[in-house]
Amino acid sequence: MDRNELADFLRTRRERITPADVGLPAGRRRRTPGLRREEVAHLAFISTEYYTRLEQARGPHPSREVLAGLARALRLSDAERDHLHELAGAPPALPPGPPRDVRRSIYDLIERLPLSAAFVTSATLDVLAWNDLAAALMEDFSAVPPRERNLMRRAFFGTLYGVSDTEAFARSSTQRLRRAAGRYPADPDVKALVEDLLAGSATFAELWASHDVDREPTLRKTFNHPLVGPITVNCDALDIADSDQQLVIYTAEPGSPSEEALRLLSVIGTQRMDVTH
Template identity: 60%
Template sequence: MQKQELGAFLRSRRERLAPGDVGLPSGPRRRTPGLRREEVAVLAQISTEYYVRLEQGRAPRPSAPVLAGIAAALRLTAAESDHLHVLAGTAPVRTGRHRRDVRPSILALLERLPQTAGFVVSAAFEVLAWNDLAAALLDDFAHGERNLARKAFLDPDPRLYGVSDVAEFRHHVVTELRASLARYPSDPAVTGLVEELRDGSAEFARLWERHDVQAASMLTKTFRHPVVGDITVDCDTLALTDRDQHLVLYTAPPGSPDAEALALLAVLGTSFRPLGTGGHRG
């Protein structure tokens, strides 16, 4: 049970709700945003004292029915409810380190995908494997920064994630890292990355304090490429659950100008880059 994180998460979810959101009268002007603790306790059918102790990080582990009542009272989404259970210690937690080795079948798949930029990312947003088109479209991972979270928040010129969705991608990174930290609370690679980003980026620190655990799906992405110009691609992310990794695929509709641009990049490869070569594994 991660008591302090659980308390902070409950506070953040309570403070985002207005009385009208849960069918309560607004009443007199409130000094602080959100529901009162006693209102959440009534809605969850638990004692106010126990709920206050939960937010203060002083309560014993809540039962599954209590967590279900709190999730319903706070109008949590499915992802937020799952996160609540992880923080409370009632869901499986990976106590070791996240995996960085990619299945050979996935490596082979990356090479066989036609007109598709594909890469695999770890639970800590490290690019673990990629194909030539991904290197040509995104970055030369063999020689540059391979952690997308660092690229998003610490790189002064984060070209990797394109020009159309900077804010959305950063929000996605924060929500995914928060979930990873809950799953791997003792992994120094995850905890160290979060601390590095909190210290090095005011924007990351601001988003981190929101305690969001679910970002909007990114269905398309636009890249401003230095050679072929703007390319808009469809984004598909497939979960590789056995290793807690994700396979990210960028494609374009056949016959579209974006598909033609991808085809041109497939021919050019990374030959136009100063360092000259792409890579597949680190």
């Protein structure tokens, strides 16, 4: 808990809010900008003495309930609320399970990437969004049930689109799932995925037992595509931190045979692909 920073943050947030913003009368004799301390305390359902001590950097460690009341009273944005929790030494609680909703701007972004296969995965490697080239390179995800769009199920229970780094992906995806299980210990879908993989794959069980959580970045991989042959791509994985998701982008070297293969795939699309591939 950083008492001095917390005190300054509370004061500056209080001073920017006018009484009218929260439905209070302004009054004639208001010697402080924004709200008074007692007004914030009233709105947050805490005592004026307690709030005053927080602003004077001598208050006790506030509970999550107190922080929620202060965030509401001070009309904090999501980013400000998270910052308040960090200053108070009580990081905001994560949602009960991995977020699955993808922002509209991310959908628009992956559609605008030229000659790039791009898709978004959840913390547990569910494919949540994809562009046409990703569908042509990997599979038409719209043609399979959401449960079967999980890349870990593909890696341990089937074929992973003929990629060259299946073993490395198995390790890195298990490490990522281990971290997700730690962040969402009560989520039934996370538990079910782990249980299914443990029951169905000795390889996964061995990797899971290692408790490794280090990230192993993959920089390049090769797809053995059934229509256009081998395609070597650069791999860039960008974290979407606020939703615990990852944007994965596959691109080929300019002027390479792989770029020509991707260009051909962008024309062929998924029209001739067997979705069970």
